[in-house]
Amino acid sequence: MNDGHVTRDLPIVVVVGGGFGGLAAAKALKRAPARVVVIDRTNHHVFQPLLYQVATSILTPGQIGSPIRGILRNQPNTSVLMGEVIAVDLAERCVVVDCLDRDRVRVHYDYLILATGASHNYFGHKEFEKYAPGLKNLADAVAVRNKVLRAFEQAEGEEDPARHRELLTFILVGAGPTGVEMAGAIASLCRITLRSEFRRIDPASARIVLIDVGSRILGSFSEDLSAAAHKQLEELGVEVLLGQGVEHVDEEGVIVAGKRIKSKTVIWTAGVTPSPAGTWLNAETDRSGRVRIAKDLTVPGHAEIFVVGDTATLDHDGKPLPGVAQVAIQQGRYAGRLIRRRLEGKAMLKPFRYFDKGNMAVVGRGYAILQTRVFRTSGFLAWLAWAGVHLQFLAQSSLRVSVFVQWVWTYLTGQRGSVLIVNHLSGSHTEAKTEPVPLQSSEPVQSSV
Amino acid sequence: MNDGHVTRDLPIVVVVGGGFGGLAAAKALKRAPARVVVIDRTNHHVFQPLLYQVATSILTPGQIGSPIRGILRNQPNTSVLMGEVIAVDLAERCVVVDCLDRDRVRVHYDYLILATGASHNYFGHKEFEKYAPGLKNLADAVAVRNKVLRAFEQAEGEEDPARHRELLTFILVGAGPTGVEMAGAIASLCRITLRSEFRRIDPASARIVLIDVGSRILGSFSEDLSAAAHKQLEELGVEVLLGQGVEHVDEEGVIVAGKRIKSKTVIWTAGVTPSPAGTWLNAETDRSGRVRIAKDLTVPGHAEIFVVGDTATLDHDGKPLPGVAQVAIQQGRYAGRLIRRRLEGKAMLKPFRYFDKGNMAVVGRGYAILQTRVFRTSGFLAWLAWAGVHLQFLAQSSLRVSVFVQWVWTYLTGQRGSVLIVNHLSGSHTEAKTEPVPLQSSEPVQSSV
Numbered sequence: 001m002n003d004g005h006v007t008r009d010l011p012i013v014v015v016v017g018g019g020f021g022g023l024a025a026a027k028a029l030k031r032a033p034a035r036v037v038v039i040d041r042t043n044h045h046v047f048q049p050l051l052y053q054v055a056t057s058i059l060t061p062g063q064i065g066s067p068i069r070g071i072l073r074n075q076p077n078t079s080v081l082m083g084e085v086i087a088v089d090l091a092e093r094c095v096v097v098d099c100l101d102r103d104r105v106r107v108h109y110d111y112l113i114l115a116t117g118a119s120h121n122y123f124g125h126k127e128f129e130k131y132a133p134g135l136k137n138l139a140d141a142v143a144v145r146n147k148v149l150r151a152f153e154q155a156e157g158e159e160d161p162a163r164h165r166e167l168l169t170f171i172l173v174g175a176g177p178t179g180v181e182m183a184g185a186i187a188s189l190c191r192i193t194l195r196s197e198f199r200r201i202d203p204a205s206a207r208i209v210l211i212d213v214g215s216r217i218l219g220s221f222s223e224d225l226s227a228a229a230h231k232q233l234e235e236l237g238v239e240v241l242l243g244q245g246v247e248h249v250d251e252e253g254v255i256v257a258g259k260r261i262k263s264k265t266v267i268w269t270a271g272v273t274p275s276p277a278g279t280w281l282n283a284e285t286d287r288s289g290r291v292r293i294a295k296d297l298t299v300p301g302h303a304e305i306f307v308v309g310d311t312a313t314l315d316h317d318g319k320p321l322p323g324v325a326q327v328a329i330q331q332g333r334y335a336g337r338l339i340r341r342r343l344e345g346k347a348m349l350k351p352f353r354y355f356d357k358g359n360m361a362v363v364g365r366g367y368a369i370l371q372t373r374v375f376r377t378s379g380f381l382a383w384l385a386w387a388g389v390h391l392q393f394l395a396q397s398s399l400r401v402s403v404f405v406q407w408v409w410t411y412l413t414g415q416r417g418s419v420l421i422v423n424h425l426s427g428s429h430t431e432a433k434t435e436p437v438p439l440q441s442s443e444p445v446q447s448s449v
Numbered sequence: 450m451n452d453g454h455v456t457r458d459l460p461i462v463v464v465v466g467g468g469f470g471g472l473a474a475a476k477a478l479k480r481a482p483a484r485v486v487v488i489d490r491t492n493h494h495v496f497q498p499l500l501y502q503v504a505t506s507i508l509t510p511g512q513i514g515s516p517i518r519g520i521l522r523n524q525p526n527t528s529v530l531m532g533e534v535i536a537v538d539l540a541e542r543c544v545v546v547d548c549l550d551r552d553r554v555r556v557h558y559d560y561l562i563l564a565t566g567a568s569h570n571y572f573g574h575k576e577f578e579k580y581a582p583g584l585k586n587l588a589d590a591v592a593v594r595n596k597v598l599r600a601f602e603q604a605e606g607e608e609d610p611a612r613h614r615e616l617l618t619f620i621l622v623g624a625g626p627t628g629v630e631m632a633g634a635i636a637s638l639c640r641i642t643l644r645s646e647f648r649r650i651d652p653a654s655a656r657i658v659l660i661d662v663g664s665r666i667l668g669s670f671s672e673d674l675s676a677a678a679h680k681q682l683e684e685l686g687v688e689v690l691l692g693q694g695v696e697h698v699d700e701e702g703v704i705v706a707g708k709r710i711k712s713k714t715v716i717w718t719a720g721v722t723p724s725p726a727g728t729w730l731n732a733e734t735d736r737s738g739r740v741r742i743a744k745d746l747t748v749p750g751h752a753e754i755f756v757v758g759d760t761a762t763l764d765h766d767g768k769p770l771p772g773v774a775q776v777a778i779q780q781g782r783y784a785g786r787l788i789r790r791r792l793e794g795k796a797m798l799k800p801f802r803y804f805d806k807g808n809m810a811v812v813g814r815g816y817a818i819l820q821t822r823v824f825r826t827s828g829f830l831a832w833l834a835w836a837g838v839h840l841q842f843l844a845q846s847s848l849r850v851s852v853f854v855q856w857v858w859t860y861l862t863g864q865r866g867s868v869l870i871v872n873h874l875s876g877s878h879t880e881a882k883t884e885p886v887p888l889q890s891s892e893p894v895q896s897s898v
Contacts (some may be wrong), residue, residue: 042870042871043598043602043868043869043870044868044869044870060509060510060511060512060867061509061867061869061871062509062511062866062867062869063509065869065871067646067868067869069643069646069647070646070864070868073645073646074645078648079605079647079648079649080605080646081605081606082599082603082605082606082870083606097606099603099606100599100602100603100606101603102607105606138869139871142871149492150531150549153492153531153549154531154548154549154551156528156529157530157531157532157546157549157551157554194518196522196523197516197518197519197522197529198518198528199527200528402851402854405851405854415519417511418509418510418511419492419493419516419519420492420493420511420514420516420587421491421492421493421531422491422510422514422587422591
């Protein structure tokens with residue numbers, strides 16, 4: 001329809017993944033003499049660094065998700081396909097896509113950019129996932145939000161104080177940025193937002209436990225910032241257990257260093273595993289499965305295939321680049337530019353160099369830590385910097401305003417934007433149940449609601 | 450915890466349902482000498498008249514759902530319990546509640562207000578529900594939104610033009626306010642919002658079919674307003690099929706008057722069935738199952754039990770009151786006030802009188818019809834009145850601002866707030882799939898993406 005003006009024999013660049021890396025690549029190809037196809041499993045880009053705010057009811061899913069089509073609307077050489085890539089046919093230069101409710105299709109590429117990211121890593125204990133969901137996409141965040149809010153609802157309906165304790169214990173496994181940010185946000189939820197909404201339980205009495213096998217939280221930050229964040233968490237009433245691995249997770253809670261902590265709400269924030277891009281390409285990977293790429297971000301032996309972001313590994317000044325949004329964005333942009341220059345027959349780019357803009361994490365309301373190559377700081381000013389940088393990056397301008405309004409509102413009043421349990425399982429009682437339910441007076445009678 | 454100041458021997462008023470009727474009742478009991486317990490299956494009140502805007506991506510679920518606890522936060526005599534009432538024990542004056550992941554509990558009442566609403570009515574064809582979801586709660590609205598947006602995504606990935614036609618046909622069964630409002634909103638979605646986001650399909654070519662067995666749309670409005678709305682729908686490109694019943698619904702579409710219309714997106718807006726309150730109470734009901742109540746809204750023979758809103762029926766000036774929010778609100782408030790007066794030993798209220806404030810429906814962007822006892826109008830001014838009245842009623846002040854901003858934004862730019870497909874079924878590929886997928890070159894190769 002709208003691509004009538006695109007010449008049919010233009011080379012095709014396929015970008016797999018609509019995260020930070022894939023979008024940056026697609027945007028860098030805006031004026032390239034090529035047809036660009038962006039493939040993603042969902043119809044939206046997610047601003048992953050703020051997922052924890054959806055999981056803790058501060059923001060709505062719509063505030064951090066933007067439809068990929070909308071972002072690329074004004075890029076006529078680019079089309080978007082919703083489907084899941086499950087393989088790459090190197091010989092025929094095709095990606096194999098599982099489409100929505102349809103048969104597989106094969107999409108031909110002349111250039112391929114794999115920006116397929118990472119998902120949760122349960123370190124061989126996939127059975128933990130059922131009890132300890134992770135936080136990688138909007139569906140995860142809504143599921144965690146439901147789980148956290150339901151725990152309070154269940155506790156309020158429960159007469160046994162011992163059960164209150166279990167229901168109001170929240171465990172975060174892994175003290176990286178997501179674990180720390182979740183812990184801080186759950187603490188504010190309990191102590192401020194929900195303070196006066198219950199009659200039988202006191203949400204402020206909730207126990208929040210952050211567990212990590214390492215010797216300090218936020219290991220990617222300097223020791224002083226890590227210590228400052230630790231102190232701040234403890235002021236918010238978060239228990240931090242360090243040097244202790246979680247040995248087991250089940251519906252009763254976790255076992256840490258041989259001791260059980262009972263909890264109905266365990267959240268897994270302990271690590272990531274790359275997408276199977278290495279398997280698709282039959283390429284050399286590091287131990288965790290990330291594809292080893294060359295300094296121009298291509299896969300050795302395949303000048304037409306690029307891998308960027310969390311699913312790739314590249315040594316930089318002697319150590320592997322971290323799995324953060326900035327790396328994905330800069331790599332995606334580099335890959336897009338390099339392909340454009342090749343297609344235009346221009347001189348090649350210098351090898352990829354990562355420019356480290358710094359690193360931040362939020363610890364509760366109005367407190368953050370900030371580390372750049374030249375300075376470090378913590379506290380309210382760091383939080384303002386954090387808020388500014390994140391608003392800056394939110395992909396769509398109308399979202400930016402609404403997130404800003406919501407943050408100011410939440411900061412001033414403690415009220416959150418989306419304290420909803422939206423659960424497809426609860427179902428509606430379609431058509432009247434005409435069978436009367438047998439009454440058993442053995443059921444407990446609530447005496448003190 | 451917080452109810453230490455409530456005397457233990459106060460009478461208990463149980464309100465079942467946190468919709469318009471139940472909330473109005475609970476609020477009217479704010480200063481009553483009683484302990485009030487509000488029980489709902491979800492943790493939030495839903496502003497049902499705007500559900501269609503969530504289903505068509507204009508608003509987010511958070512913009513029309515407010516947590517019941519938040520609404521009643523400053524009402525110390527009131528507690529909220531999340532759970533589903535499944536029976537009433539009249540002899541022991543208890544409601545039986547299915548709680549979250551727990552055994553049933555029984556909650557004692559001295560007074561009982563049932564405001565349990567209504568759900569979809571498939572007129573004996575419950576098997577249609579799988580293919581034609583209805584629109585009664587936020588989970589429904591998100592499911593319909595996913596279905597509509599996925600249809601466009603699937604069509605864009607599809608090469609066969611005949612399949613495009615099926616995928617881009619949207620059928621609404623039932624031309625009451627919800628059907629008409631959905632039809633108008635889907636039309637604007639196709640013609641304006643999604644206009645330039647696809648490359649292979651043209652969303653503006655979508656076919657939108659509104660079907661009703663009656664002789665005109667919006668049968669509860671006057672004939673001239675109904676005709677005006679009909680004309681407006683046709684200007685938006687909606688096909689209106691009247692006097693024709695839907696005989697069958699399956700995954701291929703519907704059969705209407707013996708003719709099949711192929712469609713992947715059928716939405717059921719054809720009628721409601723009351724909650725099983727009549728069965729719980731073993732009370733007299735009308736043919737559709739609504740409880741016949743007395744002029745003081747109690748159930749004959751039970752001066753302590755009130756039934757209000759869509760799950761009750763009451764003749765008023767010779768005909769039954771309609772199933773609209775205003776009736777539920779006024780009845781809920783009346784029941785709450787009457788109980789308070791009884792508890793305070795004051796003179797009783799006059800029999801319930803419904804004050805009809807008028808009736809409205811929106812047909813597309815910036816057009817509504819408005820009917821009151823004294824005048825009727827249609828067009829942009831009616832739409833402004835509609836917007837004002839609906840903003841007025843939204844339960845929570847912070848929501849009101851955000852809905853207003855979103856409406857102005859959507860009106861001016863055509864952009865919508867929440868074009869997201871958030872699907873728990875799609876799942877994340879946790880832990881790398883290490884098995885390579887066998888490549889079959891028989892799969893179709895996309896040549897024209």
